[in-house]
Amino acid sequence: MSIDPEIGFTADIIRDPSRFVGRTELIQGCMLAINAPTGLISVYGKRGVGKSSLLRQIQQMALGEYTLAKNAGIGHLIPLKPRKYLTAYYSCDSLIADGKDLLSRLCNDQSAEDSLLRLVPDEGKEIVEFTRSKEVSAGADLKVVNWGAKGIESTKYARAVPGDIVQTFRNYVDAIVTHQVKKRMKRDGLLILLDEFDVIKNKDGIGSLIKSLTTPEVKFAICGIGRDLSDLVNDHASIERLIEQGVLPVKPMPLPESEEIITRAVELFKGAVQFESGIGTKIAQIGQGYPYFVQLIGKKCINELNMRNATLVDQDIFDKVVEDIKSGKAFPTLEAAYQMAIGNSGDRQILLHLLADQNSEQISSDEVGRIVLKSARQDAEELNVQYVDQLIPRLIEKKYGPVLERVPERQGIYEFVNPVLRQYIRLREF
Ligand SMILES: Nc1ncnc2c1ncn2[C@@H]1O[C@H](COP(=O)(O)OP(=O)(O)O)[C@@H](O)[C@H]1O
Ligand SMILES: [Mg+2]
Numbered sequence: 001m002s003i004d005p006e007i008g009f010t011a012d013i014i015r016d017p018s019r020f021v022g023r024t025e026l027i028q029g030c031m032l033a034i035n036a037p038t039g040l041i042s043v044y045g046k047r048g049v050g051k052s053s054l055l056r057q058i059q060q061m062a063l064g065e066y067t068l069a070k071n072a073g074i075g076h077l078i079p080l081k082p083r084k085y086l087t088a089y090y091s092c093d094s095l096i097a098d099g100k101d102l103l104s105r106l107c108n109d110q111s112a113e114d115s116l117l118r119l120v121p122d123e124g125k126e127i128v129e130f131t132r133s134k135e136v137s138a139g140a141d142l143k144v145v146n147w148g149a150k151g152i153e154s155t156k157y158a159r160a161v162p163g164d165i166v167q168t169f170r171n172y173v174d175a176i177v178t179h180q181v182k183k184r185m186k187r188d189g190l191l192i193l194l195d196e197f198d199v200i201k202n203k204d205g206i207g208s209l210i211k212s213l214t215t216p217e218v219k220f221a222i223c224g225i226g227r228d229l230s231d232l233v234n235d236h237a238s239i240e241r242l243i244e245q246g247v248l249p250v251k252p253m254p255l256p257e258s259e260e261i262i263t264r265a266v267e268l269f270k271g272a273v274q275f276e277s278g279i280g281t282k283i284a285q286i287g288q289g290y291p292y293f294v295q296l297i298g299k300k301c302i303n304e305l306n307m308r309n310a311t312l313v314d315q316d317i318f319d320k321v322v323e324d325i326k327s328g329k330a331f332p333t334l335e336a337a338y339q340m341a342i343g344n345s346g347d348r349q350i351l352l353h354l355l356a357d358q359n360s361e362q363i364s365s366d367e368v369g370r371i372v373l374k375s376a377r378q379d380a381e382e383l384n385v386q387y388v389d390q391l392i393p394r395l396i397e398k399k400y401g402p403v404l405e406r407v408p409e410r411q412g413i414y415e416f417v418n419p420v421l422r423q424y425i426r427l428r429e430f
Contacts, residue, residue: 003272005302008265009295014053016133017060017068021264022257024072026248030058031069033246035083038214040242041221042229045250048292048420052195054250055223059087060132062191063139085191086181087141088116092194098202099209103169112144116192120172121157121179124148142180177217189217197232198224207235211242252289259284261294273302276314288423297321300330326429334424341395341403348391349430352403354379356416356425369419373412
């Protein structure tokens with residue numbers, strides 16, 4: 001019988017704490033931040049490293065659901081009376097122009113489980129408690145089961161002020177705090193979680209906006225791609241006092257932690273699948289600290305297992321999966337990005353591989369992942385690649401990916417935008 005790979009592996013954001021692996025120090029940091037009366041929580045790191053999944057775990061803990069911390073062995077650090085919140089969760093997109101635009105989105109989003117609007121008291125609207133994980137004892141949040149006969153119209157208890165989105169937002173939040181947070185659910189506050197925060201176009205003043213909206217009852221958590229907090233909030237001087245706690249950089253996973261993704265998957269498969277000893281380590285090594293890649297390879301192994309009607313992922317299955325990666329058959333999305341970057345040029349292909357293979361020893365250790373164009377150029381010339389300068393633009397142009405991104409203020413130093421793609425290129429044979 002065919003086994004569903006999704007039982008053990010997923011390429012999605014992890015919401016269920018029982019699927020979340022490792023990250024003990026970050027979880028500890030999250031607990032401190034959640035339980036501080038004021039402050040901003042910020043989660044940043046590279047693509048595919050596990051930011052959004054951590055953000056969803058912050059949401060769980062904010063609801064009072066601390067299974068994750070207990071399982072991570074830091075249950076003793078849970079406060080006696082943890083602060084509990086109601087939560088709203090919103091994923092930003094690049095059409096959001098600025099801070100005000102963001103507030104307007106928050107006031108209009110209609111997700112039944114995650115929107116801010118669902119919490120605004122309104123006649124006719126029915127909301128019920130629900131838990132965000134399978135645990136019976138889990139902390140509850142509220143969700144809408146019926147928006148009411150009059151549709152979505154939140155003017156009953158919270159006044160929308162035409163032309164003043166900041167005030168409208170304040171009114172909504174005040175109404176939520178008074179009626180839902182305090183009266184109905186008896187919580188300590190409202191936590192507004194904002195994912196993909198980096199894509200907001202103009203971040204001028206966004207720090208001071210967040211600061212002005214943050215109170216002991218209202219807390220923000222922002223999450224996005226970045227090297228540091230200033231990639232998410234450019235006026236971060238204004239939030240200095242908010243960030244004593246809650247700055248959470250997500251780094252690539254250590255090898256044993258990546259390996260644990262496989263162990264955890266085996267548990268989740270409940271005996272239907274085994275991995276031959278040593279295979280987990282090999283998958284973790286290929287993953288290079290990026291849980292996304294580990295999950296993808298795990299899934300592929302299960303697919304191959306199903307083809308063979310077997311239950312043990314052995315060396316043979318692993319080899320087949322690696323073979324498929326090398327030949328470009330395993331991951332269509334990564335393969336498409338690879339082909340798009342190359343754009344039918346054998347020379348560019350060589351250059352791209354040289355760049356991906358470059359080891360970062362020549363630059364300092366806090367710059368791991370960066371590459372020096374000059375040395376790739378020399379190597380390329382040795383391999384008779386011509387017109388290197390004409391090959392590069394496609395690699396940094398947005399419409400072709402981009403694959404590379406210039407590191408600001410560091411001449412000639414670039415970085416792969418997607419570290420998982422870099423690792424894929426390293427494995428890819430040509
Ligand atoms: N702690 C974790 N344990 C297991 N898998 C994880 C963990 N964090 C992330 N993943 C997996 O990695 C992939 C990327 O996670 P995601 O949170 O979307 O990363 P990001 O937001 O940084 O791009 C997903 O497939 C997710 O299932
Ligand atoms: Mg994400």
